[in-house]
Amino acid sequence: MIQTKGVRLSYEDHGEGLPVVLLHAFPFSRQMWQPQVEGLRGDCRLILPDLRGFGTSESTAAVESLDTYAQDVAALLDHLGVDRAVVGGLSMGGYITLAFARLFPQRLLGAVLADTRAGADTEEGRAAREATAVLAETRGAAPVAEQMLPKLINHGDPSRSEVTSRMLALMRAAPPAGIAAASRAMAGRPDSFDVLRRLACSVLVLVGTEDRVTPPEEARKMVAAAPHSRLVEIPGAGHLSNLEQPDRFNEALRSFLASLPQRER
Ligand code: MLT
Numbered sequence: 001m002i003q004t005k006g007v008r009l010s011y012e013d014h015g016e017g018l019p020v021v022l023l024h025a026f027p028f029s030r031q032m033w034q035p036q037v038e039g040l041r042g043d044c045r046l047i048l049p050d051l052r053g054f055g056t057s058e059s060t061a062a063v064e065s066l067d068t069y070a071q072d073v074a075a076l077l078d079h080l081g082v083d084r085a086v087v088g089g090l091s092m093g094g095y096i097t098l099a100f101a102r103l104f105p106q107r108l109l110g111a112v113l114a115d116t117r118a119g120a121d122t123e124e125g126r127a128a129r130e131a132t133a134v135l136a137e138t139r140g141a142a143p144v145a146e147q148m149l150p151k152l153i154n155h156g157d158p159s160r161s162e163v164t165s166r167m168l169a170l171m172r173a174a175p176p177a178g179i180a181a182a183s184r185a186m187a188g189r190p191d192s193f194d195v196l197r198r199l200a201c202s203v204l205v206l207v208g209t210e211d212r213v214t215p216p217e218e219a220r221k222m223v224a225a226a227p228h229s230r231l232v233e234i235p236g237a238g239h240l241s242n243l244e245q246p247d248r249f250n251e252a253l254r255s256f257l258a259s260l261p262q263r264e265r
Pocket of ligand 1: 024025026027090091092093186213239
């Protein structure tokens with residue numbers, strides 16, 4: 001646990017070597033990275049925070065913007081004595097990675113943007129986020145989880161029931177205050193294509209071919225904007241590609257880390 005801006009944050013720190021921070025999706029927790037802990041702990045140092053308001057980290061009533069979560073990540077790195085790291089995230093974790101890149105570009109050894117987008121929300125999207133925040137505040141996490149689940153999974157593959165129940169359990173466990181605060185912060189996030197265009201580090205963009213929340217065309221737009229980027233499309237995976245196709249996800253991440261300049265590894 002660390003204390004930052006009045007909130008206690010929990011995290012896991014596995015393995016050694018190149019520090020790699022992975023930021024979870026909404027409304028999940030660091031537990032969604034279990035397949036990466038199993039598959040990658042021998043390859044790098046994995047630093048996995050529960051973002052404020054999720055998992056076992058404390059909540060705040062409101063969060064000003066996604067910058068708050070990015071500043072929490074910087075505070076965690078300070079606490080661990082890590083100056084520079086590969087920082088990445090899936091979906092909301094990707095939005096926060098972009099916020100981190102805007103605030104602390106010099107701290108990035110590389111960036112990983114999985115099943116995410118660089119654009120801001122539409123007016124309609126912002127209204128839907130407010131409805132999600134109110135739903136969480138009035139009725140709790142369960143109805144939010146049930147509303148989200150159909151969008152997350154790849155319906156083409158009925159053999160995923162174990163992954164589906166895991167996703168549902170993680171979402172149902174999310175604290176309502178954390179859901180509401182993150183929904184409103186995501187609604188206010190700016191367009192980040194300018195950040196991508198300026199990024200000096202290498203960028204791995206990953207996407208499930210069946211992702212309907214942040215489809216492959218969003219990934220291609222990010223790759224077109226970031227000068228040092230590569231795209232990996234993961235066949236048969238929906239939005240949570242790291243959970244649906246962990247081996248392919250891990251392989252893409254492992255080969256990206258191996259491609260970074262020696263001095264950065
Ligand atoms: C996520 O997976 O983090 C969310 O679907 C992101 C979003 O709602 O934009």
